[in-house]
Amino acid sequence: MAAPLGPRLREESARQQALQTLMVILNQTYGVRSLVMERRQKAQDDKDQRSAAIAVNSGMVARDFKLTHRFGGNERKLWVPDQVLGAFGDAQAGMSAGWELIERLVRVEKISPR
CATH class of the missing domain: 3.30.1370 (Ribosomal Protein S8; Chain: A, domain 1)
Structure with missing residues (x-):
């Protein structure tokens, strides 16, 4: 996150x-x-x-x-995490349509930066 x-x-x-x-x-x-x-x-x-x-x-x-x-352009699978994070961020902002499609497949971990 x-x-x-x-x-x-x-x-x-x-x-x-x-x-x-x-x-x-x-x-x-x-x-x-x-x-x-x-x-x-x-x-x-x-x-x-x-x-x-x-x-x-x-x-x-x-x-x-x-x-x-x-490089992201050479490894297309690297685009997936960006899309997941984008959907998560949208859901946090009240636009959850994309997140609802993938939420059950994603593990969200929260850390407390020090």
């Missing part, structure tokens, strides 16, 4: 916390061993890789868990 952050919270820190939460859920609950994310700037992708390494080294996810980055 994406939501406005308080004045003392940094967007990138919240993203890294959300990323680690996602990796843990995917790996521990669903047995996923590989996560492909949309490529951003190299420095940002490197932060994602460091978060993944922390998750692996601390035992939060399996040792063979891999995080890779690809």
Whole structure:
């Protein structure tokens, strides 16, 4: 879930916390061993890789868990999360038609960024 952050919270820190939460859920609950994310700037992708390494080294996810980055234009499946988040955001704003179609298929996790 994406939501406005308080004045003392940094967007990138919240993203890294959300990323680690996602990796843990995917790996521990669903047995996923590989996560492909949309490529951003190299420095940002490197932060994602460091978060993944922390998750692996601390035992939060399996040792063979891999995080890779690809360009959105080259990997059409990366468009799906954007559409899901858009439908969720629309529902939060009172326009739930799209969300109602997929809600039962989506797991929503809320984090408390620190």
